Amino acid sequence: MLEHFFSSRTRVKLLKKFLLNPNNKYYVRELTRDIDERINSVRRELENLVSIGLLITFDQNQKKYYQVNTDFVLFSELTALFVKSRSLLEAEIVEAIKKVANIKYCVLTGSFVQNNEVETDVFIVGNKLPEQKIKKIIKQLEKHFDREINYTLMSLAEFRDRSELTDRFIYNIVNNPKITVVDKLFSAKV
Numbered sequence: 001m002l003e004h005f006f007s008s009r010t011r012v013k014l015l016k017k018f019l020l021n022p023n024n025k026y027y028v029r030e031l032t033r034d035i036d037e038r039i040n041s042v043r044r045e046l047e048n049l050v051s052i053g054l055l056i057t058f059d060q061n062q063k064k065y066y067q068v069n070t071d072f073v074l075f076s077e078l079t080a081l082f083v084k085s086r087s088l089l090e091a092e093i094v095e096a097i098k099k100v101a102n103i104k105y106c107v108l109t110g111s112f113v114q115n116n117e118v119e120t121d122v123f124i125v126g127n128k129l130p131e132q133k134i135k136k137i138i139k140q141l142e143k144h145f146d147r148e149i150n151y152t153l154m155s156l157a158e159f160r161d162r163s164e165l166t167d168r169f170i171y172n173i174v175n176n177p178k179i180t181v182v183d184k185l186f187s188a189k190v
Helices: 009-019 028-035 039-051 075-100 131-145 156-164 168-175
Strands: 055-060 063-068 103-108 122-126 151-154 179-183
Touching: 009 028, 009 039, 009 063, 009 075, 028 039, 028 063, 039 055, 039 063, 075 103, 075 131, 075 179, 103 156, 122 131, 122 156, 131 151, 151 156, 156 168
Parallel strands: 122 151
Antiparallel strands: 055 063, 103 122, 103 179
């Protein structure tokens, strides 16, 4: 049965899309755009995944939709595999960001921790941050997650000024769930 899961690039992209978004439903052309693959390849792989029971189909508004079958026997295991893969990528991206900038504070928040209260997904504080290099790294992250990643770069001086004013944006980042990547601010009491 495992050969049904990882034998093509298109299938892996579809698995990631469905398993990391189990409540979403998609139609063929939407998936073709989202994963940037040919329509015939997408159709073939969707039918393969339906035939083994991982996906279910239904018609709505004269379109055929596909959605992951959360009752599939290996659903939890496959989802865990893709979540772990995502965590490894997050760690790689973090290391790439650390290499290009002298970062004082960096957190993954917002969509990375399923928190809509925060207006950014990646928050980076430092001096002389190389915006173009960081933007390139964020673009790689967007490709992998198939979605836009909101990020904020801020100088240390601006961060301190806004913190002293109890800025709502800074307050939400500091006081809401987050994955702390670099903390040379609060750990050193700068």
